[in-house]
Amino acid sequence: MSEKKGFFSKLVSGLAKTRDNIISGIDSIFSGFSNIDEDFYEELEEILIMADLGINTTTAIIEELQKKVKEQKIKEPKDCKDLLIRSIKDQLQVDEHLYDFENKKSVVLLIGVNGVGKTTSVGKLAGQLKDMNKKVMVAAADTFRAAAIEQLTEWANRAKVDIIAQNEGSDPAAVIYDAVTAAKARNTDVLLCDTAGRLHNKKNLMEELRKIDRVIDREYPDAYRENLVVVDGTTGQNALAQARQFSEVTDVTGIILTKLDGTAKGGIAIAIQAELGIPVKYIGIGESIDDLQKFDSDEFVNALFDENSNK
Incomplete structure (x- = not known):
């Protein structure tokens, strides 16, 4: 377990530059926008593309996020972060027989x-x-x-x-x-x-x-x-x-x-x-x-x- 935890710490450290690219921008969007509108999604899209998620993947993540926001009737941008993380994880689901x-x-x-x-x-x-x-x-x-x-x-x-x-x-x-x-x-x-x-x-x-x-x-x-x-x-x-x-x-x-x-x-x-x-x-x-x-x-x-x- 300690080896796994050690790797996670290295991973957090190794992804620092990517995280700085994404998080500072995303946090400012979630705190800077008073409502969830087209501008909000456009800003979010730009930040994800800048982190090299690519246009197609970013589009899929944003569309999934919009769907969840609508379904759950979310109004506040700050309530979107967990949904965004979930939407990104959904893009990464893989087969259990990988190894x-x-x-x-x-x-x-x-x-x-x-x-x-x-x-x-x-x-x-x-x-x-x-x-x-x-x-x-x-x-x-x-x-x-x-x-x-x-x-x-x-x-x-x-x-x-x-x-x-x-x-x-x-x-x-x-x-x-x-x-x-x-x-x-x-x-x-x-x-x-x-x-x-x-x-x-x-x-x-x-x-x-x-x-x-x-x-x-x-x-x-x-x-x-x-x-x-x-x-x-x-x-x-x-x-x-x-x-x-x-x-x-x-x-x-x-x-x-x-x-x-x-x-x-x-x-x-x-x-x-x-x-x-x-x-x-x-x-x-x-x-x-x-x-x-x-x-x-x-x-x-x-x-x-x-x-x-x-x-």
């Missing part, structure tokens, strides 16, 4: 552009799954970035898990083939695969992902599959665009949102989930292994509004 891969023979691909924290996320997940007494293996299929194999090897050693790697410049699909073969032979529970992160709009990278998919489908058809797109929370709407582009070429089952500490764009977590219908499964707010945690939508929105009293 089924933990308890099945699984192959998990982490994909995304360079610099978003893919390799680090593979290492952190490996350590956490190992702590759950799972037999874990990692595959170094990012063979194009010079330091990626070395970096993942360090994480594998730290987490005390097996690693399958070839030389820099090797065919990533060949690395995945070796890893799948080894995972089956060693009765591995979860195979975590790092992949190359050259520009997401490059045709050859997307072809490479398709080739990797075909290898896994052919060699390990019974494996439970997860394709997690890693995006950098500090990039805001660009993170949404990246997630969308990857979802067009592969079956994306979830998002890992990194670097939420110190960004003013934390609202992007809400936008990604609401606009793409792809759940944010993990968020990262720091460098240590425990700073990547499962995404809890209630906890996230509470931290966004600093609703500590709800915890």
Whole structure:
């Protein structure tokens, strides 16, 4: 429990810039307007868009809020805050089976552009799954970035898990083939695969992902599959665009949102989930292994509004 509480405190701290963007504006609206009218909703809309919730998500939240205000016959702007928080949380409701891969023979691909924290996320997940007494293996299929194999090897050693790697410049699909073969032979529970992160709009990278998919489908058809797109929370709407582009070429089952500490764009977590219908499964707010945690939508929105009293 203390670890969870510690993460919530870090989350509150990490979302400070986003919160400053939202809360100061929202509080001034709730206290500054004497009644709920079109101007009130327009001001609210502007603040949510500024926090990178995106136009579509913001529109959905405002429409839901208007509906609740009407149904509950609310007249005072100050009485809207809890309704607003509820409306935002409603955009983040997710399936309870999000983490089924933990308890099945699984192959998990982490994909995304360079610099978003893919390799680090593979290492952190490996350590956490190992702590759950799972037999874990990692595959170094990012063979194009010079330091990626070395970096993942360090994480594998730290987490005390097996690693399958070839030389820099090797065919990533060949690395995945070796890893799948080894995972089956060693009765591995979860195979975590790092992949190359050259520009997401490059045709050859997307072809490479398709080739990797075909290898896994052919060699390990019974494996439970997860394709997690890693995006950098500090990039805001660009993170949404990246997630969308990857979802067009592969079956994306979830998002890992990194670097939420110190960004003013934390609202992007809400936008990604609401606009793409792809759940944010993990968020990262720091460098240590425990700073990547499962995404809890209630906890996230509470931290966004600093609703500590709800915890």
